[in-house]
Amino acid sequence: MMHVLDSSTLDPIVLELGQRFVDAGFELSLVGGPVRDLFLGRQSPDLDFTTDATPDQTLAVIKGWADAFWEIGRAFGTIGLRKREFTIEVTTYRAEAYDPDSRKPEVAFGDSLEADLQRRDFTMNAMALRLPGMELVDPHGGIKDLYAGVLRTPGRAEDSFSDDPLRMMRAARFVAQLGVALHPEVEGAMIEMAERINMISAERVRDELTKLICAPQARLGVDVLVSTGLADQMLPEVSALQLEVDEHHRHKDVYQHSLQVLEQAAGLETGPDGPVPGPDFVLRFAALMHDVGKPATRRFEPSGAVSFRHHDVVGAKLTAKRMKALRFDNDTIKAVARLVELHMRFYGYGEAGWTDSAVRRYVTDAGPVLERLHRLTRSDVTTRNQRKADRLAFAYDDLEQRIAALAEQEELGAIRPDLDGAQIMALLGLAPGPLVGKAYKFLLEERMEHGPLGAEEAQRRLHGWWQEHGPGSPAAEESTGSVDDEH
Template sequence: MNNLVAQQNAVTELMRVSPLADELAERFARAGHSLYLVGGSVRDALLGRTTNDLDFTTDARPDRVLQIVSEWGDAVWDVGIAFGTVGVTKNGTTLEITTFRADSYDRVGRNPEVTFGDTIEGDLLRRDFTVNAMAIDLVGKTFIDPHDGMDALRLKVLDTPALPQESFADDPLRMMRAARFSAQLGFTAAPRVVEAMTSMSEEIDRITAERVQTELSKLMLAPDPQPGLELLVDTGLADRVLPELPGMRLAIDEHHQHKDVYQHSLTVLAQAIALEKSHEPASGPDLVLRLAALLHDIGKPATREFTPGGGVSFHHHEVVGARMTRKRLRALKYSKEIVEQVSQLVFLHLRFHGYGGGEWTDSAVRRYVTDAGDLLTRLHKLVRADSTTRNKRKAAALQATYDDLEARIARIKEQEDLDRVRPDLDGNEIMRLLGLPPGPQVGQAWKFLKELRLDRGPLEHDEAVAELKKWAAAEGLGSGQPPQN
């Protein structure tokens, strides 16, 4: 299909999927202004991807845009009006309309000095990549592609409308976006883009951790994060934003053979993504699981030791890795919940290997479930994904062993309600039986009973009371009389 036919098809398709665009264009035309659909909306239409978020640009200034859409939209907001953007919702669809921009940057921070432009060509030149620098004139129904974005789309290449050095100097976050689009779209960065990213990687330090984290999260949630992660590592950007990732590239010499931890981690990530849907309970893209899969072995470089006979060990790398994970995710300004969940998965990912051929007692199974808590289904997937051996017999044996563990967990859950493991006696009864007032001694008794519950499963009431009193006597706790008011 030649470009002319493809361009016409794009116009037709966008008009079909978004009659709102045509309706809005008529309003702007009546007001004497142009209106263009731009950016990701055009790109995604050409790729056959659907979106409910539409981006427009116009020669109308922001105050004029507000006048045009105020009576048409279901809701209108002007939070971004200082940057020339007016937001509108109509029939459940979100639209953003931005006045042509011809910004200038001080190349110290990221925010530009906002300057409004007068032409669509000037506006497209300032965009991040040529595949995002195409537009459709909604009034004239014509396709505009001054930077050969259609060819780049066909070749699956990421290139910049301006020189990449100029583009990235204006906004270094575009380098992270290049990695993100590599993951989301399966595109390859043009050689000159890779060269600029490599020579300018330190410029990413101008960008706040929050913005870097947003791009990294989008990359991690893409269908295939690996190309994006490899681009970050190969260009040196990862050294600035996620140094633990390239830090896992351990040299392999002829005397100490072992898996490359970096490549192993990318494989585990890919396998975890496959398990999101294939292993029950199925889920959509899971940021916590994916981050844990990528980072589960980041403690290995710091714990590597060579052993006699040419072996290598990584003792306690899960403990070190959990600490490193927590530190890195905090630096990237992830939420407290995500930090704790990912760190706990990293900490627990080796626990299963003590299961052997099923030698765990029911007590060990209970502790595994209790320690995992709400993360248990993610832990199942992470542990399964962590098997990257090429030995088919060994891989099958590992999966069968984990099948057995999951089956045991299911059986014990049915019998004991493991999701809510509690002592057989509550705090009020502990105080009554031991004659204790509220305080830390009650907490110690409660903890003892919980440990007993994990070890032996549910106890009869009289047995639990006897065990509590025996423990209290040994600890010298309680008078045996009700607490005095």
């Protein structure tokens, strides 16, 4: 239920800033999301204002009052500033004229608040509070739409999305953030104009997608991207999860399953002091993408079953490729792709008991995403068969207990051989080179397989390996001979 506007939730600096502008002979209004959030009973840490003052005039008003200010958005009429814990933007009234074939708006300053509100994305964001008198300006029925939970544009949706196609993704994001529904005209325009999202830079699309995935109801937002065709353009791997129905072959609805895994993974995030503080984009996006390798690997078996062999490896490659195209940073790409690659590993544990060596490899291969992998794997259980779900949950409980028990004995988070490179070179009389790397790899395998060996036992095994693989050994001579034979 929508809250009644309560001006007491506004920080005094809002009225204080409004008074400064009025005293200087200008208008100032709180606008957009912060006004919407007042009616939702929320306080926004970021405050957006609009004014008839030019950027130079705005600077004159806020200098000496703001704790800091910046002019990065000056070309668009925006001056940014910080006052206490608040980030504030003050933008000159705008009446933007867009080139429909350009990615960037052509900025023209306007002369009225009403004209400025007309050019905003959605009615619930096209409300303003004139300051310092707190007069509500809502020419497009934003309060009514907010109360009804409907996302509508101030003018024709086609015109709004033609002005800035990214607004179509913002529509999906608001569905995910606020739980609102698209007005039929908005939805129709998005379906008709979905291809125009390709005019938008990958960076802007990435940022909107990240906000959507991190929203409280991300599942709803993703569904809007898919149902309107936007995902076909910027995230086609997710659209492709809608595998055609074949009544002769029974398997899960991969698309709906993926949405459920996304929802369940978000539910397993922790508070700020936990191992996976929410919202966690890496976990959530891996949950959404974990099965994107299935369409390419689907096979119909003679028995009537459906298989998706190696969909984890294929999916990891597809995920990395898509994230690279969307200009995600390398660390985020690596983390998400690793989770997709490893999401099936646990099922070998449930089918047959793992040795300590297998548990160590699981931890080592997951590395820094281990806690996320725990949550992704648990979230991947969407079966309605409660007995099967319980069996998988108990098996994963057991695996986590095994990991904890081994961690008490060993440093599982950073498994290293019992001897380092310098010790290996000293013992074998080697200079840095490929042989040192091979010896190191051998000791690492021994550590994985048998746990901590201790320096003395590690030295004994290293010398044994050296006799078999060092210069003059049968293995080395065989290798050399094979090369000579080729010539």
